[in-house]
Amino acid sequence: MGNKYIDSSIFIQGILRSDNNCKNIVLKIAKREFTGVTSVLSWDEVTFITKKFLGKDQAKIEGDKFFKLPNFIFVDAKKNVVLKAQKLFEKYSLNPRDAIHIATALSQGCVEIISDDSDFDKLEEIKRIPPDNLK
Numbered sequence: 001m002g003n004k005y006i007d008s009s010i011f012i013q014g015i016l017r018s019d020n021n022c023k024n025i026v027l028k029i030a031k032r033e034f035t036g037v038t039s040v041l042s043w044d045e046v047t048f049i050t051k052k053f054l055g056k057d058q059a060k061i062e063g064d065k066f067f068k069l070p071n072f073i074f075v076d077a078k079k080n081v082v083l084k085a086q087k088l089f090e091k092y093s094l095n096p097r098d099a100i101h102i103a104t105a106l107s108q109g110c111v112e113i114i115s116d117d118s119d120f121d122k123l124e125e126i127k128r129i130p131p132d133n134l135k
Helices: 008-016 020-030 042-054 056-066 079-092 096-107 118-122
Strands: 003-006 035-039 072-075 112-114 127-129
Touching: 003 008, 003 020, 003 096, 008 020, 008 042, 008 056, 020 035, 035 096, 042 056, 079 096, 096 112, 096 118, 118 127
Parallel strands: 003 035, 003 112, 035 072, 112 127
Antiparallel strands: none
């Protein structure tokens, strides 16, 4: 199955809503059915949203677990990725963080992003897979 980019929404929905589809994606990665790729900036999104809705203590727990996830490639947000994100931001009117996610995915050769964010459907460079389509 190769490497698939995992949008932060997958982690967040698994935490906030106990979404089984999202939890199963992380489990498939742990079982090495494919390798997960995500930006280190996903940590910020996961902890920020968790803190907002579940409190600081739960955000600490989830933030600590994030980088311990097995079979994940965590990609630094380097200048070349952000420069590519700028071009995607301009071309597709994406939110800046979404543009960084796509630029990160492309920098790692990912052709698919697993996300519940339909904003990614308009991109030519990558295919979005909704979490409920990956069973």
